[in-house]
Amino acid sequence: MQITPLNQLRGQHLEATLGEACIFSNVNFNLENGQLLQVLGPNGAGKTSLLRLICGLLPPTQGQVLWGDAPIESQREIYHQEMTFIGHKAGMRETLSAVENLQMDCALTGGNSEAAIESALQQLGLLQAATILVRQLSAGQRRRLALCRLLLGTAVLWVLDEPFSNLDKDASTLLHGFIEQHVQQGGMVILTCHHDLDFPHLPIEYLRLE
Amino acid sequence: MWQFLHKYGSPKIFYFTAGRWFRWLALPSLCFLLIGLVGGLAFVPEDYYQGEGFRIIYIHAPSAFLAMGIYSMMAISAVIFLVWRIKVAAMWICASAPIGAWFSFLALFTGAIWGKPMWGTWWIWDARLTSALILFFLYLGFIALQSAITDRQVGDKASAILVLIGVVNLPIIHYSVIWWNTLHQGPTISRLQKPAMDPSMVYPLYGMIIGLFLFYFCIAMLRIRCEILKREGRSRWVEDLVREKMARYRL
Amino acid sequence: MALYKLFHYELLTAKRSLHECLYPIMVFGLIVTLFPLSVSTDPKTLSMIAPGVVWVGVLLACLLSMDRLFREDWESGFLDRMLLSSQSLSVLILIKLLAHWVVLGLPLILVAPLLGLFLHLTYQAELALVVSLLLGTPILMLIGAMGVALTLGLRNQGLLLMILVIPFFIPVLIFGSSAVGSANQQLSVTGQYGFLAGLLLLSLCFVPWTIAGILRIGVAN
């Protein structure tokens, strides 16, 4: 996975409102290659909205998110090429099988390699469930399928919304390893998580939302 | 021009300017309306074909014209809102929609009433009346979407886009209805077109049109003040304003 | 190449639940059978009202099938992935609409002449019906998709969609049904085809871009 030289993601006094209430305001952060950012905050502090805002799914009422030195709205295709977002919902088509879903993901992000899909499914232990419809998969398996997408693309920035939720023991250690490997190779990860993470030799930044 | 837009763009300032404009415009609109109404009813000679019945035009034509004018003004403020993100433009749109709906209803009602003495039926499928009916449904659709979306942020943008879609479709609907009318109605002269009127009949018509447009501006100002209070209900300056009003009211 | 694969998977998703694509046909058939029961069965009046009946039936069937367009993707979170894909959003939406038209629009067009026979349409009228539907249903689906994007996730979305969108269907309905009507009386129909084709091109180039704009403003949050 080749890492493009110096990327930088900055958020400048971001503010988001949902309906009448202003969820958070004046949030700043700065993320460079090889760094991990954990967003902390009680329930309802707007962690998910912040992540959606960073990906460009939720337009900010104030402030802007900069990728490199230009706001993300002006370089959508480039930014989305460099980024993968995994939200609460798995985002998989119910009536397609796991393999077809991943092939569709390759079509969406432009990459297309059968081998990568095979290895991703194999690494996450979904190989034997590859041809069953997603409708018949368990919640944990759907979570694993969503995480397969991380291995497929060549994205530098991973934006993960509570990736460890309803994952069993070895799946979380697997994910733990992927994140560690990705950050050490110069990737960037933003994630929200309820239990505190132990990445002994990784620089973690914390962003607290009240 | 830029500071001007942004200075007036902030709801706090616009609340007071809207009040001033209302007081300033109320009088002229009242006198124009009086000119139109009284002139149309009393001083204008009766029409050769339709006798006295044609006086309904002084209500029907201006309100239909106003309904169309309000929709195009909503489209202009939708462009202003989407391009320059000025919140007052969004409030202008959702303030003027009910007024437009009311006046297109009035145009339909008076058009139907006019049909009874002239052609013996309450409703005639004339080209202008039908496009007025469709405009009325456009207004109702807009108000329905406006009230269905609870999130103000998204609601404004979605309604602005709906207005723009509507304004692009209006000429298409208008001309296809006219084409459809000539197909079915045959070449009868449609009396609802503004009949060729000699000058003495026309001045009340212009009086009514100007009066109604001024009236629309006054009412839009009032409704914008309500919109600002509804949206900025929690902000500091609204509470001070209300506290001061409460104090004066208690005095 | 990637776009073709996307189209292939859209069709595959629809194929997996193929029975759903019969619903618009049933709705269309039911609407058409209502009219002879309620109006009259003598062939002359039926063939006189036939163009309007068939076109209103197709219009309502298209509208009722539009609800399904973004609903599953929005609920399953796939819409977010579409918004975040590096392909341009309007092309993705165009592909999605093309697949939706192929799965739900074409069966309607194939069934329409059969139902036209119920209403004693002449041979030229059937031909004109098929051609006008071929030009008209894509426009209906494009405008309907705009309505669906505007009302995504709102309560009673179906009703709201109808209120918003039916006024914009009126030009298509006027020219479509008059095409079938004048073909029924052996008059030339090239004018109506021209207008429908013009409307189709106009909406083909503006609507996907507008839908992309609507989805971008965060309707789907």
Next chain:
Amino acid sequence: MMANTITNFFHMGGYGIYIWISYAMGLLVIALNLLLPLWQHQKLIKTISKKIQQQRDVHETYS
């Protein structure tokens, strides 16, 4: 003379009823459009002042 001009003014050559209905509806629409926003404005002021009142009471009870 004065009397019959008044009556024929209202009679309007047989169309009186239609003209007066449409003018009455016109005035009704204008009046409604004028009064509704004013009434809504008062209602909004009242609800906000009631809210301030509650905040003040809550504030007093706790402080």
